[in-house]
Amino acid sequence: MGMGxxxxxxxxxxxxxxxxxISQTLEGYLKREGLATxxxxxxxxxxxxxxxxxxxxxxxxxxxxxxxxxHVLEAIRSRSVVPVILLTARGEEDDRxxxxxxxxxxxxxxxFSFRELVARVRAVLRRSYVQDAGELPLRVGRLxxxxxxxxxxxxxxxxxxxxxxxxxxxxxxxxxxxxxxxxELIERALPEHDLLERSLDSHLKNLRRKLASVGAGDQLVTxxxxxxxxxxxxx
Ligand code: CA
Numbered sequence: 001m002g003m004g005x006x007x008x009x010x011x012x013x014x015x016x017x018x019x020x021x022i023s024q025t026l027e028g029y030l031k032r033e034g035l036a037t038x039x040x041x042x043x044x045x046x047x048x049x050x051x052x053x054x055x056x057x058x059x060x061x062x063x064x065x066x067x068x069x070x071h072v073l074e075a076i077r078s079r080s081v082v083p084v085i086l087l088t089a090r091g092e093e094d095d096r097x098x099x100x101x102x103x104x105x106x107x108x109x110x111x112f113s114f115r116e117l118v119a120r121v122r123a124v125l126r127r128s129y130v131q132d133a134g135e136l137p138l139r140v141g142r143l144x145x146x147x148x149x150x151x152x153x154x155x156x157x158x159x160x161x162x163x164x165x166x167x168x169x170x171x172x173x174x175x176x177x178x179x180x181x182x183x184e185l186i187e188r189a190l191p192e193h194d195l196l197e198r199s200l201d202s203h204l205k206n207l208r209r210k211l212a213s214v215g216a217g218d219q220l221v222t223x224x225x226x227x228x229x230x231x232x233x234x235x
Pocket of ligand 1: 017018019061062063064
C-alpha cells in the first residue's frame, strides 16, 4: 500500500543532503509516495528551512558542509520532537549511537537502498502521526499541545516554549486536572535527572509567564506544598 492511501499524504519531508544525486533520487521516491519535499544542502540551510517549512519528518545526512548533522539534530531537538532519520556512513557505529542518543528516531547506513529508506520513512511517519491515537494533539481549555510536532498553542497563538517547558506542559496536559508532585514532574519532564530540583521552579515560572502572555496563565495551578496541575479553566 502506498503512502497516498494513508493520512500521511501531503506530509512534508525535509531532506538534508549535500550530494545532489542522492537528494534528487530521494525527492523522486518520496513524491511518488504522495509526500512533499524540501532540500537543504548545508547545516545552516537545514536549520533555516526547518523553521520556514515546518516539515513533518527530517532525513538528515551526518556529513554536511559548515555544520554537521549532529549539530543540526541538537538544534532541532532543542525546539521540536519532529521525527528525524539519520543517514550515516558505513561502519561508523559510534555515529549511530551518538545520533540515537541525541534523539534521532532511526538511521540508515550509506549506501542505502532507496526502497528501504522509503519504507523507513513510511514506518516512522505512521508511528509518529497516523496510527497512534496517543499522538493526537491534547486539548485542555484554550491550550492545544501537539506532542508529535512539539508545538503548543493557545487559540491561534503559538507558545515559544523551550524543550523543558514543553515537556512540563505536555506531561501536565496528558492528564488534565491531575495533581503532579515535584518528583513526578521532574521524572516526566526532565528525564536527564541531572538538573537540580530547584531548576524545576524556574522552568515552571517561565512556562507560567508564557501562558499568561496568551491569557492562559490561570490554567497552570499550584497546589501549595503538593504540586502542580493543568486545568481547562480558572479554578
Ligand atoms: Ca554528505
